[in-house]
Amino acid sequence: MKNRIVYVGKARKRYWRETFQAYLFLLPAFVILGIFVFWPIGYSLILSFFKWDFTNQTSPFFHGFANYTKLFKLEMALPYSFGQAAVYSAFYILAAYLLTRLIFLWVNYTKAFEQHRSGSDRLLRMTVFYGALTVLGLVFAHYGMIWPLFVLVVAMGGLFLYEKRKPYPFKKSAGLWSYALLVVLFYFAFKQVAMVRYELFDFLLLTKESSVFVKSIFNTVYYVILTTPAEIVISLFLALLLNLPLKMKAFFRTSYFIPYVTSVVAISLVWRWMFNDEYGLFNYFLSLVDIGKVKWLTHEDWTIPTIAIVSIWKSVGYNAIIFLAGLQSIDKSYYEAAEVDGASKLQNFFHITWPLLSPTTFFILIVSVIGNFKVFTQVYVLYQALPGPYNNSGMTMVYYIFDKFYADQQMGEASAAAYVLFMVILVLTFFQFRVGKQRVQYVG
Numbered sequence: 001m002k003n004r005i006v007y008v009g010k011a012r013k014r015y016w017r018e019t020f021q022a023y024l025f026l027l028p029a030f031v032i033l034g035i036f037v038f039w040p041i042g043y044s045l046i047l048s049f050f051k052w053d054f055t056n057q058t059s060p061f062f063h064g065f066a067n068y069t070k071l072f073k074l075e076m077a078l079p080y081s082f083g084q085a086a087v088y089s090a091f092y093i094l095a096a097y098l099l100t101r102l103i104f105l106w107v108n109y110t111k112a113f114e115q116h117r118s119g120s121d122r123l124l125r126m127t128v129f130y131g132a133l134t135v136l137g138l139v140f141a142h143y144g145m146i147w148p149l150f151v152l153v154v155a156m157g158g159l160f161l162y163e164k165r166k167p168y169p170f171k172k173s174a175g176l177w178s179y180a181l182l183v184v185l186f187y188f189a190f191k192q193v194a195m196v197r198y199e200l201f202d203f204l205l206l207t208k209e210s211s212v213f214v215k216s217i218f219n220t221v222y223y224v225i226l227t228t229p230a231e232i233v234i235s236l237f238l239a240l241l242l243n244l245p246l247k248m249k250a251f252f253r254t255s256y257f258i259p260y261v262t263s264v265v266a267i268s269l270v271w272r273w274m275f276n277d278e279y280g281l282f283n284y285f286l287s288l289v290d291i292g293k294v295k296w297l298t299h300e301d302w303t304i305p306t307i308a309i310v311s312i313w314k315s316v317g318y319n320a321i322i323f324l325a326g327l328q329s330i331d332k333s334y335y336e337a338a339e340v341d342g343a344s345k346l347q348n349f350f351h352i353t354w355p356l357l358s359p360t361t362f363f364i365l366i367v368s369v370i371g372n373f374k375v376f377t378q379v380y381v382l383y384q385a386l387p388g389p390y391n392n393s394g395m396t397m398v399y400y401i402f403d404k405f406y407a408d409q410q411m412g413e414a415s416a417a418a419y420v421l422f423m424v425i426l427v428l429t430f431f432q433f434r435v436g437k438q439r440v441q442y443v444g
Contacts, residue, residue: 048418090153092141095186096185215395228365231364239323242320256317268378306382322363373428404417
């Protein structure tokens, strides 16, 4: 017993000694990170609540959330409020959903009635109830009755949650795509017959023209939506090609990876020449197929797509290498078993390759979304230190922070904008992790 106590005491001393030595080795990294990362992050959070600009650089004073509210302050009054837009948009989406449900309920009711099956009466009651709700809501929306419409939206949302918990009998799986397609068709049908009085998307379009920061959010999200899916699809395609038994694979892998390690400034300068309206290569190739010149760098509508093209070209090589590593980690026995069963190459991809690549795809998705939200250099170089050709068409969130800090000397407002960007990235990353837990398949 005494020997055991002595042994435990020595093991505990050894554990603490090794732990102390490990943290001693990590201490220089902690000091560097603390000085250059953690301290600026914390201090900028404090400064986001202070009035700190060129007029009082030496004596900033506290004024609460004024910097944050100023970011979303509109320069002109809008014709309707956000609440009206949200309620009306929610109603039309739910009405389109209920009409879709009504169609499938009626189909199930007719089948149940013909077969004299129990439950057909409930199906009929639900069909009538759904139809009455939709007609009542359309009347409220037509006459602009906002509060009855709001109550109806809450009731319809509760009905949706109740149906998810207790579905109607004889439910036939119609498929997600068929439901989604009908919902979209009904929604646009409402718009075509001019029944949509206030719409949330139109409200956001009006808002972005009334606030530079809101426009920077809109442009950044638009850029991320354009860039991230394209990066993943093109990178996966290149990885599949590089994984084939080809000659000079090392050369091709290096060639695709070179843009990623090349200076963004140098890349943007070359692409600015290629995008030139008069003598650029892009317009030259378009002229070969009798397509008119595109104003890549001088038209507002092409600003974000132009930046996205440069970013996609730069990052696909890195993502392709990551995908290639994921492809080579898949055990060949899966493909051998599928070959014995007579599976085609397309079936191998959708049932073996794609599911087993889900951890790699998840990693690339997270990294790409975070990186794309921080786009700045491409805008700065392509448009020669301007946020687009005109009308702030290339204003992104990071460019807004840079502009407020260096050009306007509004350091407190720039800090607040940086933390809004941080919260947007944090929420999106959290959402992706929640979804990834259900979709990602890890194979040990």
